[in-house]
Amino acid sequence: MLLEQTEKNLISLANAEINTKYKIQKMHGAGSFNKRLLSLGFIPGEVIAIINKFGNGPITVNVKGNKIGLGRGAAAVIIVSEVM
Amino acid sequence: MPKEFTIALAGTPNSGKTTIFNSITGSRQHVGNYPGVTVEQKSGLKKYKDYLIKLVDLPGTYSLTAYSMEEVVARDYILNNKPEIILNIVDSSNLERNLYLATQLIELETPLIIVFNMSDILLKTKEKVNIEMLSSLFGAPIVLTVGSKSSGIDELLEKTVDLFEKKPERKKIIINYGEEIENEISKIKNLLKNSNELLCKFSLRWLAVKLLEQDKEVIIYLKKALNDKTFLDLSKLFAYSIDHIKNVTGYFPEVLIAEARYGFIKGALKEAIVDKSNNETSLSDRVDRVIINKILGLPIFILIMWIMFQIVFKLGNYPVDWLTYGLNRFSGFLNASIPSSLLKSLLLNGIIGGVGGILVFTPKIMLLFIFIAILEDSGYMSRGAFIMDRIMHKIGLHGKSFIPLVIGFGCTIPAYMCGRTLENKSDRMITMHINTFMSCGGRLPIYILFAGIFFPKNAGNIIFSIYIIGILMAVAMAKLLRVTRFKGEAEPFVMELPSYRMPTLKGVFIHMWERTWQYIKKAGTIILALSIIMWILFTFPMIGSKYSQNYSEQIKTLNSSYYSKNITRETFEKEILKIENKMSAEKIEYSAAGRIGHFIEPVFKPLGFDWRLSLASLTGIAGKEVVVSTMGTLFSLTGTQKSNTESGSIIAEAYNPLIGYNFMLFTLLYFPCIASLAVFKKEAGIKEMFFQIFFTLSLAWIVSFALYQTGRWFI
Numbered sequence: 013m014l015l016e017q018t019e020k021n022l023i024s025l026a027n028a029e030i031n032t033k034y035k036i037q038k039m040h041g042a043g044s045f046n047k048r049l050l051s052l053g054f055i056p057g058e059v060i061a062i063i064n065k066f067g068n069g070p071i072t073v074n075v076k077g078n079k080i081g082l083g084r085g086a087a088a089v090i091i092v093s094e095v096m
Numbered sequence: 097m098p099k100e101f102t103i104a105l106a107g108t109p110n111s112g113k114t115t116i117f118n119s120i121t122g123s124r125q126h127v128g129n130y131p132g133v134t135v136e137q138k139s140g141l142k143k144y145k146d147y148l149i150k151l152v153d154l155p156g157t158y159s160l161t162a163y164s165m166e167e168v169v170a171r172d173y174i175l176n177n178k179p180e181i182i183l184n185i186v187d188s189s190n191l192e193r194n195l196y197l198a199t200q201l202i203e204l205e206t207p208l209i210i211v212f213n214m215s216d217i218l219l220k221t222k223e224k225v226n227i228e229m230l231s232s233l234f235g236a237p238i239v240l241t242v243g244s245k246s247s248g249i250d251e252l253l254e255k256t257v258d259l260f261e262k263k264p265e266r267k268k269i270i271i272n273y274g275e276e277i278e279n280e281i282s283k284i285k286n287l288l289k290n291s292n293e294l295l296c297k298f299s300l301r302w303l304a305v306k307l308l309e310q311d312k313e314v315i316i317y318l319k320k321a322l323n324d325k326t327f328l329d330l331s332k333l334f335a336y337s338i339d340h341i342k343n344v345t346g347y348f349p350e351v352l353i354a355e356a357r358y359g360f361i362k363g364a365l366k367e368a369i370v371d372k373s374n375n376e377t378s379l380s381d382r383v384d385r386v387i388i389n390k391i392l393g394l395p396i397f398i399l400i401m402w403i404m405f406q407i408v409f410k411l412g413n414y415p416v417d418w419l420t421y422g423l424n425r426f427s428g429f430l431n432a433s434i435p436s437s438l439l440k441s442l443l444l445n446g447i448i449g450g451v452g453g454i455l456v457f458t459p460k461i462m463l464l465f466i467f468i469a470i471l472e473d474s475g476y477m478s479r480g481a482f483i484m485d486r487i488m489h490k491i492g493l494h495g496k497s498f499i500p501l502v503i504g505f506g507c508t509i510p511a512y513m514c515g516r517t518l519e520n521k522s523d524r525m526i527t528m529h530i531n532t533f534m535s536c537g538g539r540l541p542i543y544i545l546f547a548g549i550f551f552p553k554n555a556g557n558i559i560f561s562i563y564i565i566g567i568l569m570a571v572a573m574a575k576l577l578r579v580t581r582f583k584g585e586a587e588p589f590v591m592e593l594p595s596y597r598m599p600t601l602k603g604v605f606i607h608m609w610e611r612t613w614q615y616i617k618k619a620g621t622i623i624l625a626l627s628i629i630m631w632i633l634f635t636f637p638m639i640g641s642k643y644s645q646n647y648s649e650q651i652k653t654l655n656s657s658y659y660s661k662n663i664t665r666e667t668f669e670k671e672i673l674k675i676e677n678k679m680s681a682e683k684i685e686y687s688a689a690g691r692i693g694h695f696i697e698p699v700f701k702p703l704g705f706d707w708r709l710s711l712a713s714l715t716g717i718a719g720k721e722v723v724v725s726t727m728g729t730l731f732s733l734t735g736t737q738k739s740n741t742e743s744g745s746i747i748a749e750a751y752n753p754l755i756g757y758n759f760m761l762f763t764l765l766y767f768p769c770i771a772s773l774a775v776f777k778k779e780a781g782i783k784e785m786f787f788q789i790f791f792t793l794s795l796a797w798i799v800s801f802a803l804y805q806t807g808r809w810f811i
Contacts (some may be wrong), residue, residue, distance in 0.1 A: 038347075041588065043310065044163055048519070048590060050354035051159030053193050056347065057355065063381065067390040069486035070495070072593060076192045076358075079384070081482035083495065083589025 025073070026033040030062045030093055034092035041089035049090070052080055059095055098148040102177070102262050106170060106201060108194055109156035110475070110594040113211040114138075115243035116185050117153045118606060120253070144253045147260075160200040161350075162313040167255065171313075174204055175298070176525040180260055181207045183252070188212035188240075189221070189595070191369075192361055198234060199357040202269050203302050207259055208236040209254060215240035224370040235269035244600055244714040270301070276344055280308060280337035287333055291326045292743045308341070308349040380595040384479070388593075393483045400476070401502070408463045408506075409540075415459035424453045433762045442631055445729065450627025454619045454721045457537055460611050464506035464537070469607035473599035478591050485589040491571045492578035495519055495589045497527040501570070504534030508768040509613045509618065512775045520587035526577045530781055532767050532792055533570040535563050538720040542763050545724055549744045550756035558757070566764050573795070581787075618719075618771045626718035626770065630689070634729060639686040648681045677731075677746070684730060690774035703762065703800040704755040704808075713762060719769040754807045757798050765796035 028034055036058045039046050053076040054060075063079060064072040070083045082090075107113035121140025138153040154173055155166035162168050174182065184201050186194040191212075201208050210231075213216060218225060218240075229237040237255050241248030272278065284304035306314040307330075319327050341349045386392055427448050434440045471477045485495025496517050504511035511531050517526040535543075543562055547555040567599060578586075651672065658668045684690045685707075693711030700710040707731045716723040731746050751759075767788055769775060777785040 033638075036796050044519075045588060045590075046348075047159070047309075047350060048163050050350060051161065051163070051196060052590065052592065053196070053358065055355050055358055056351060058358075064384065065390070066388060066393060066483070067485070070482055070589060072384070072388065072482070073706065077190050078193050079593040079595075080796070081485075081589065081591045081593050083485045083489065083647060085489070085585070086588030086590045089588065 017033055022091050023093070025060075025062070025071070025082070025090040025092050026084055026086045028062055028087075028092060028094075033059050033061050033095040035059050035095050037091045037093055039090050041086070045086075045089075049086075053078065054090060060092070098143065098146050100148045100150065101180040102150045102152065103181040103183055103256060104152045104154050104177075104179040105183050105185055106154045106174070106197060107156060108158050108187070108197055110592065111156070111185045111187040111194060112243040113156060113185040114153065114606075115133070115600070115603060116183075116211065116213060116241060116249075116252075117151060119243060119246040119249050120210075120603060121151055125427075142253070143710075144257065147257055149253075149256070152177075157197065159197060160204075161309065165516055168313055174206060175363075179206065181209060181256055183209050183211050184236075185211045185213050188215050189217040191218070191365055192358070193362045195234075196357060197265075198236075199271055201356075201359060202235060202271070203299070203305065205268075205299050205302075209237045209252070209255055209259060210234060210236050212238055212240045213243050215248070216242050216245075222369050222371060226368040229368040230364060233269075233368065239334070244598075271356060271360045273305075273353055277308065277349055277352055277356070278339050280334075280341060281305065281618055283337065284308075284330070284334055287326075287330055292321055305353065305604070308337060309353060310338065310348075310350065378595065380475075383596055384593070387476070388479050388483060397480055397483050400471075400480075404464075404467045405505070408460055408467065412460035412463045416456055419456040419459065423448070423456055428454075438635070441635065442628070445634075446627050446631030447624065449620050449725045449728070450630065450718075450722060451624050453541075453725050454538070454623055454719060455616065457541070457721070458612065458616060461506055461537055461615050462608060464503075465510075465608040465611045466604060468503060468506075468611075470599050470606040472607065473597065473603050475594045475596045478593050481591060482589070482593060487585050489586055489589075491574050492586055493527060494520070494523045494586045496591065497523065500527055500531055500793050501534050504531045504536060506537050507615055508532060508534070508536045508772045508773050509614060512772065512779050513664050515779065518587075522578075522584055523583035523586050525780060525784060526574050526582050528776065528784075529788055529791065530570040530573050531575055532772075532788070533566040533573065533765065535566045535764055536720070538769065539763055540699070541721055542722045543760055545727065545744075546756045546760050549748050550751075550753040554731075558760075562760050562764055565761065568584060569765065569795075569799075622771045623722070624720050626722070630715060630718065630726075632685060633686050633689040633692070636688060637686065643679065643682055645678075647675055648676050681730070702804070703797065704758055704804040706750075706752075709751075709755070709759055713759075713766075716763055716766075717770055720763055720770070723763060752811065754804065754811055758804050758807070761803060762796050762800045765792060765799055767792045 017088055022037055025034070036054060036056050039049055039054060041049065058075065061074050062071050063074050066072075068084070070081055071087055073080050073082055073087075103311055105113050105117055115141065117138065120142050140151045140153075142149045142151060147473065152173065154170040157164070157167045157170050160167060160171045162474050173179075182201055182204075186198065195210075198208070198210055212227075225240050227240070237259060238247060239252045239255050241252060273281070281301060281304040284307055285300045288300050288303060303318070305316065307318075315331075318330065322330065338349055341352065343345070345352060387396060427444050430440070430444060430448075434443075468477075471480065480502075481495040481498055483495075484498040486495055488495050497515075499517065500511040500514040503514050508531055511534070512528055515524050515531070517530045518527060540559075543559045544555070547558040551558045586696070654668065654671055654675070657663065658665075663671075669729075685694075689711055690707070692714065693707035696710045696714060697705075697707040700706075700713065705713065708727075712723050712726045712730065713724040731750075767776075773785055773789065
């Protein structure tokens, strides 16, 4: 579909850097949790950026102009690749 | 006769939906519950021209999937109650995400008006906005409003009436989900078309889309509505469809569907809106750099909580004192002006003592709810949840659990209701079960009484220690429940952090009042009833003349000795008091309450409680505040000549500090009150309610037992 299936450079959002643009590749959370992520705008192909990291814990992410707080566990299920 | 019709307000959380609702209805609101669940249903009436419009405020939702209770409720309302018109309130400073709900409302095929709220920000930040074009792309009229200034409301009502009257033929908008999905949709539609059991209230396309999204509620509905064979065929078909789509595209249909919806929105916005080219960071972002900073975040959070408690408990003392004073004057006045009778005793000791004693705490509860409303409306509450998530996760809870837990310091009832914001059932159950350990406002009078009597020098620290024990107990029990009854990880944390906003006075007031009203209602209904029952138990059977000693003779003797001027007035009054005390104690012991106290005493004996403390604990079930009035009845003088120092010294003589502390601990740990149990049952079901009773009572007993039996060796 929208994404080029480049298997390289896939990382989880939990390990992503601040102030860098990432493209969402896939999400492997539980079904109902994925639905919540989808309705908040976390969709494969979407370009997102981490606004703030709270130590090793939760992060804030800019998705479609909204600020979303994500816990460590939630960030870990979102797989992204860096936008060059 | 005005024409009547119903409109429902739908919108995402933080879209300003409630503000619009308040602007239209003003104070003519009614808060009830949706049938079967405790999700609040706010409705109001508006007379506009020749129309009587009923407005229903649906719960805020991001989507119409069946993810949370709110989403199911909002969807069911639209499908079952068929409001004539839906208003979709949209935060227009963020159209892309907010219109996601609109794409789903379009599919429900109910007449829709899209309300661009906060349109001032939209017009300020964009170069050009073509509302006419957006309106035709979405197939719905669009109205611009600014909720905080109540502007655009008249135009909104005008458009609403227009749509109701004319039902203009708008072209039906269908969002194209792409070839793969569309193929499967038509296959499912074909199968459904042939079955005539389906109610015509659903569009077949909508049902097909929901099936592909694996929507549990819709599947359950169809299972009931269709005959077995059709349902079997259908399950096979859509299971195959999902598999097929997954194989071809690599994604589940729900991902593709969400993508298509967002694609639709993106396309529409691109056509109709020209962006200004600016990239400056918003004020909200700059504030957040400090507020949710990794070093400052937690200290700031703790500071805000500390300020809140200081204001609620220090400042709140003044109005509570005034009310107490007024109430005492009032009952003093009644006491003097009504002749002695059973009715007077019921009025003074039963009703005013019970209900009044609880109502005087209203100012504190109000202050707490004002604070909570400000935190919520400003956008800080979700930041608090965000900051707390890491700590909460460590104890097996969710960041959002923190909000009900904080509210629990005020009153456990709204706290239980707030537990709904937790989507995951295990998270919700654990949060509710431990919420009782967040010492509620109703318990505070007990601590004030007991700490004041037994630890007059360190009362403040002693009370603080009780609160801390409560929190520690909550942490320990959360862990315990997580590994025993509610296994599994806490749901990952995901929550929108909305832009900071200045809370409006009206909004804060309405939020505060809704919650305070619940507290007052509890006092006026359940507590009133229980106070009367309690009074009956304390009054009957009457002892009559069956006292063990002839008290009236003793009083007579004293009287005569006073007249013979052998003693001072002070000693005389003290002596009289002593006799009257003994009398009332015997009276209570003889009553049903006294007998119950003696009956349950063996259970409480190992905790160091005698029959009076046992009875006081029992009456705490009605409401923890009641414990104080029970103690008053048990230990103080007859009628209204209550003097706190007198009864205080009697209590101090009857027990020791260990028992006093133990009693505070016991009241802290067992469930808050009967009204809270009723709410618990509504929110979590009867099984969980009984577990809560059993769990907290046994914990309270075990902890108090351990403390008393250990402490005995040291004193």
